[in-house]
Amino acid sequence: MAQFEEVSQQSAVHPKPVGLVLQYGTAGFRTNSKQLDHKTKATIGVMVTEDNGVKLVDTMGEMVTPAWEGYATQLANAEQEGLLTAMKDVIEREAISMAQEASMFVSKDTRPSSESLSQAVLDGVHALESHSKGALTLGQNLSRRHSMPRFTSTVFTSYHTLVCALCLESILLRPETCSFYSVPNALDDHQTPLEKGQSHPLSVCLYCSLPRFPIPIFLLFCLTSLSLGVEMSAGERCCSYDGDADRIVYYYCDSAGRFHLLDGRQDCHPHQHIPQRTAGLDLQIAVVQTAYANGISTRYLEDTMKVIVRCTKTGVKHLHHAAQEFDIGVYFEANAHGTVLFSKEAEENIQQLARDSNTNDERENAALLLQNTVNLLNQTVGDAISDMLLIEAVLTIRGMTVQQWDAIYTDLPNRQLKVKVADRRVIDTTDAERRTVSPAGLQEAIDSLVHKHRQARSFVRPSGTEDVVRVYAEADTQESADALAHEVSLAVY
Numbered sequence: 309m310a311q312f313e314e315v316s317q318q319s320a321v322h323p324k325p326v327g328l329v330l331q332y333g334t335a336g337f338r339t340n341s342k343q344l345d346h347k348t349k350a351t352i353g354v355m356v357t358e359d360n361g362v363k364l365v366d367t368m369g370e371m372v373t374p375a376w377e378g379y380a381t382q383l384a385n386a387e388q389e390g391l392l393t394a395m396k397d398v399i400e401r402e403a404i405s406m407a408q409e410a411s412m413f414v415s416k417d418t419r420p421s422s423e424s425l426s427q428a429v430l431d432g433v434h435a436l437e438s439h440s441k442g443a444l445t446l447g448q449n450l451s452r453r454h455s456m457p458r459f460t461s462t463v464f465t466s467y468h469t470l471v472c473a474l475c476l477e478s479i480l481l482r483p484e485t486c487s488f489y490s491v492p493n494a495l496d497d498h499q500t501p502l503e504k505g506q507s508h509p510l511s512v513c514l515y516c517s518l519p520r521f522p523i524p525i526f527l528l529f530c531l532t533s534l535s536l537g538v539e540m541s542a543g544e545r546c547c548s549y550d551g552d553a554d555r556i557v558y559y560y561c562d563s564a565g566r567f568h569l570l571d572g573r574q575d576c577h578p579h580q581h582i583p584q585r586t587a588g589l590d591l592q593i594a595v596v597q598t599a600y601a602n603g604i605s606t607r608y609l610e611d612t613m614k615v616i617v618r619c620t621k622t623g624v625k626h627l628h629h630a631a632q633e634f635d636i637g638v639y640f641e642a643n644a645h646g647t648v649l650f651s652k653e654a655e656e657n658i659q660q661l662a663r664d665s666n667t668n669d670e671r672e673n674a675a676l677l678l679q680n681t682v683n684l685l686n687q688t689v690g691d692a693i694s695d696m697l698l699i700e701a702v703l704t705i706r707g708m709t710v711q712q713w714d715a716i717y718t719d720l721p722n723r724q725l726k727v728k729v730a731d732r733r734v735i736d737t738t739d740a741e742r743r744t745v746s747p748a749g750l751q752e753a754i755d756s757l758v759h760k761h762r763q764a765r766s767f768v769r770p771s772g773t774e775d776v777v778r779v780y781a782e783a784d785t786q787e788s789a790d791a792l793a794h795e796v797s798l799a800v801y
């Protein structure tokens with residue numbers, strides 16, 4: 309078939325380095341971008357970034373299933389002469405009709421290496437109808453969003469315009485927050501700040517098609533911006549996205565010049581913005597974390613916020629899966645991957661409630677807030693822009709500064725270390741990676757080390773993205789956490 313000849317020719321342009329064996333890690337193929345050039349296989353969404361390598365997104369905009377991870381690994385590791393056989397094998401096993409038209413979105417970040425990597429992907433799917441969308445976030449490269457009616461022809465400009473508008477509308481549901489709009493804006497030059505109390509129509513700037521959105525966010529794209537000399541004023545809240553914008557962190561400098569990173573705090577926010585009881589709904593909310601969540605955050609969620617907390621293995625797909633079991637499942641990893649999921653039933657109840665609301669009482673405002681939250685959040689995968697807007701809405705509505713957010717609780721001091729071992733796969737874990745089952749004796753050794761420290765916890769797990777074993781330790785002081793991490797590292801050797 310002509311398609312197969314084309315694949316064969318294109319793959320010869322991007323040969324796999326001799327001897328290289330790729331593993332589909334926690335969320336994609338990762339290695340030096342120079343070695344990834346040959347990985348040319350098709351799926352519905354492909355996000356190319358240097359740090360993440362190549363990340364595949366399924367038809368629902370979620371991470372691909374283990375079966376497809378297996379196929380992708382098989383194809384990525386096929387030698388040139390075995391490529392067509394490997395491909396035909398997948399086609400046969402999945403009963404794929406090659407006559408059916410396929411569509412694929414390829415997006416990349418703005419790093420120079422992403423240019424050639426995404427070209428390699430495009431060459432690989434040359435026979436299919438593929439759309440190269442240039443520099444986009446992972447959230448924009450999502451097929452499920454694209455099939456929704458409101459994201460039609462202008463999908464790529466409208467997606468974030470819409471989420472901005474929803475955030476603004478949420479804030480405006482609370483008239484007492486309107487003084488906020490007298491603050492001169494920082495996002496674009498074409499808006500007129502409002503007077504205190506003046507009503508604010510939802511409008512989109514004619515010049516740049518951004519909504520009129522006068523929130524003074526000091527927005528930095530990628531932490532690298534910091535090293536490029538961006539100045540932070542004391543108390544100013546800042547946030548950064550990673551390369552494919554599926555993660556976000558907030559931070560600020562205090563008046564003494566001390567840097568504060570609000571690490572793993574997102575999960576303490578969205579559900580504060582979910583006024584489900586006020587809206588008259590009784591939805592079960594749970595927060596899904598991994599073992600890396602600081603022990604204090606777990607305690608805060610369970611004891612103060614009174615929400616169910618679940619712990620899963622590291623990796624978005626595990627958290628996503630666990631979050632789907634609840635009416636509202638909030639999941640964020642300590643490294644900031646995550647989002648909030650609403651069950652179909654919860655979403656329908658919320659939309660219905662919002663449709664039925666026609667007066668201006670507290671209950672109905674709550675229904676509208678809930679509806680906006682559902683529409684604003686990207687339920688397929690983390691989207692730093694949606695997350696930022698939700699956090700901005702919550703902070704504004706609650707009248708909170710970044711310092712007050714930081715002060716909700718104080719993390720236990722912690723330390724993470726990497727240990728290079730001959731074969732990291734000898735470490736096998738259980739209980740959401742909080743305990744090891746092999747090699748024999750390792751867990752007992754960790755337990756006795758942990759007992760020597762106060763408020764201590766430690767675990768080890770093989771990394772899914774690097775050839776190392778990761779060690780995590782927390783304790784009541786930084787010295788203690790450092791010492792425990794070091795002692796556990798020695799036990800791993």
Ligand code: 16G
Pocket residue numbers: 334335371622623624625641643645770771772773774778
């Ligand atoms: C990937 C995962 C992330 C996980 C990390 C763990 C996705 C989209 N990303 O970045 O969830 O926290 O790997 O890396 O699933 P590690 O296994 O090397 O610790």
